[in-house]
Amino acid sequence: MTGAGAVAEDERESQQEILEQRSAAIIAGIEAIDPDHVMHLASSTLKIVLSHFIDGPGARRGRRVFAMPREEEGVAIAAGLELAGARPVLIFQDNGIGNLLTSLLTLCQPYHLPLLAIVSRRGGLGEYNSLIHTISERAEALLDAADVRWFQLDARTPVSRWSTEIERAWAFARTTHRPVFVLVNLMGS
Amino acid sequence: MTVVSLGRAEVLRFIDAAVPDSPIVLSLGGIAREMLAVAGRKGNHFVSLDAMGQTVSVALGLALGLEKRGSTGKVLAIEGDGSLLMGLSALSTVGHLKPGLLVYVLDNGVYLATGGQPTASADIDFVAVAIACSWQGAREVRTVEELAAATDWALQTEGPILIRVRIGTAQLPVRYFLADPAILAEDFRRWLRSSMHARDSRQCS
Numbered sequence: 239m240t241g242a243g244a245v246a247e248d249e250r251e252s253q254q255e256i257l258e259q260r261s262a263a264i265i266a267g268i269e270a271i272d273p274d275h276v277m278h279l280a281s282s283t284l285k286i287v288l289s290h291f292i293d294g295p296g297a298r299r300g301r302r303v304f305a306m307p308r309e310e311e312g313v314a315i316a317a318g319l320e321l322a323g324a325r326p327v328l329i330f331q332d333n334g335i336g337n338l339l340t341s342l343l344t345l346c347q348p349y350h351l352p353l354l355a356i357v358s359r360r361g362g363l364g365e366y367n368s369l370i371h372t373i374s375e376r377a378e379a380l381l382d383a384a385d386v387r388w389f390q391l392d393a394r395t396p397v398s399r400w401s402t403e404i405e406r407a408w409a410f411a412r413t414t415h416r417p418v419f420v421l422v423n424l425m426g427s
Numbered sequence: 428m429t430v431v432s433l434g435r436a437e438v439l440r441f442i443d444a445a446v447p448d449s450p451i452v453l454s455l456g457g458i459a460r461e462m463l464a465v466a467g468r469k470g471n472h473f474v475s476l477d478a479m480g481q482t483v484s485v486a487l488g489l490a491l492g493l494e495k496r497g498s499t500g501k502v503l504a505i506e507g508d509g510s511l512l513m514g515l516s517a518l519s520t521v522g523h524l525k526p527g528l529l530v531y532v533l534d535n536g537v538y539l540a541t542g543g544q545p546t547a548s549a550d551i552d553f554v555a556v557a558i559a560c561s562w563q564g565a566r567e568v569r570t571v572e573e574l575a576a577a578t579d580w581a582l583q584t585e586g587p588i589l590i591r592v593r594i595g596t597a598q599l600p601v602r603y604f605l606a607d608p609a610i611l612a613e614d615f616r617r618w619l620r621s622s623m624h625a626r627d628s629r630q631c632s
Contacts, residue, residue, distance in 0.1 A: 274495055302491060304524060307516035314481035315520070318452070318488020321473065321616060324495055326488070344478040345485070349612040415609075 261286035267404025279330040309334040310341035332377040352411035392423035432595030456540035470618030480513030490526035508548035522560030557589040
């Protein structure tokens with residue numbers, strides 16, 4: 239292959255490599271936390287991470303992994319789990335942030351219940367969906383307006399640091415008794 | 428023939444007396460306020476102040492978490508028809524995971540706390556929905572005798588169980604409940620720790 243076709247092929251390989259490296263770092267970070275409950279929602283960019291927990295090595299005995307029909311439902315289940323002393327982690331896309339705000343701001347925030355959410359970024363460079371940016375570009379603004387603490391992992395943070403940062407976010411949620419979101423960019427930008 | 432509906436306060440008083448030592452998640456509005464009026468502040472009651480639609484999900488998380496810690500008892504949720512309809516997808520998650528959960532749906536057909544606007548519950552068969560979502564069992568009750576029988580059955584049956592309680596729209600004159608939610612959560616966790624500790628001590632002796 240030569241010319242534009244070869245460049246496009248190289249870009250695809252590069253994107254795939256980034257996806258795999260960052261997914262592995264996220265998996266390592268979550269596994270270091272050792273959650274006993276992992277709740278997830280459908281996400282093409284998170285497919286490697288989700289596969290690890292749904293039917294890969296992360297689907298281990300003693301850990302419940304299940305889909306939440308809506309993000310707000312996952313927040314409420316996590317609130318109950320936290321009350322019971324469990325270790326839940328939520329994994330979903332940033333276009334679901336709008337769904338969960340009321341649940342988050344009427345349960346976890348005011349009741350001082352820690353919660354860690356791993357939230358994949360959509361709608362940026364490399365996006366293939368023509369409209370998802372309409373909500374995804376506003377993820378940070380929505381969380382700021384809701385006074386939800388968040389951290390971002392993207393090209394500015396070496397991938398070698400990602401797993402440690404996820405662990406630190408878990409600890410920070412517990413130290414400060416509130417939800418903490420880690421926004422992860424798996425699309426290369 | 429005149430049919431006298433069950434009153435919400437009467438049902439809440441019954442549930443509190445029938446299940447005094449189990450964790451109970453109370454839905455917002457009149458359910459929480461009237462339970463406080465008839466039973467007072469109870470350590471085993473987790474009061475939801477505003478998270479409409481999430482009562483069953485909170486109870487589900489609680490049940491899963493307590494099962495993880497070795498609890499074999501049931502977690503209860505007392506939900507209203509309006510709030511349940513807001514979070515109806517929770518029934519599918521509960522049916523899928525099958526926790527030890529007993530959900531009472533106090534169904535008066537209206538959003539009573541906000542003036543009595545109608546809900547869609549008159550056309551919804553909650554019992555059939557629960558069964559279709561793979562719950563272990565579900566019943567509908569209209570009298571105190573039926574409520575007592577259904578509760579006895581539910582407490583002896585593996586969960587999840589749903590009991591739809593048809594109630595009227597009478598309300599107790601109650602005050603707003605203005606507690607700090609962070610304190611409510613900590614009080615509830617303290618009760619849970621104490622309850623689990625007592626259970627562990629009994630098992631060791």
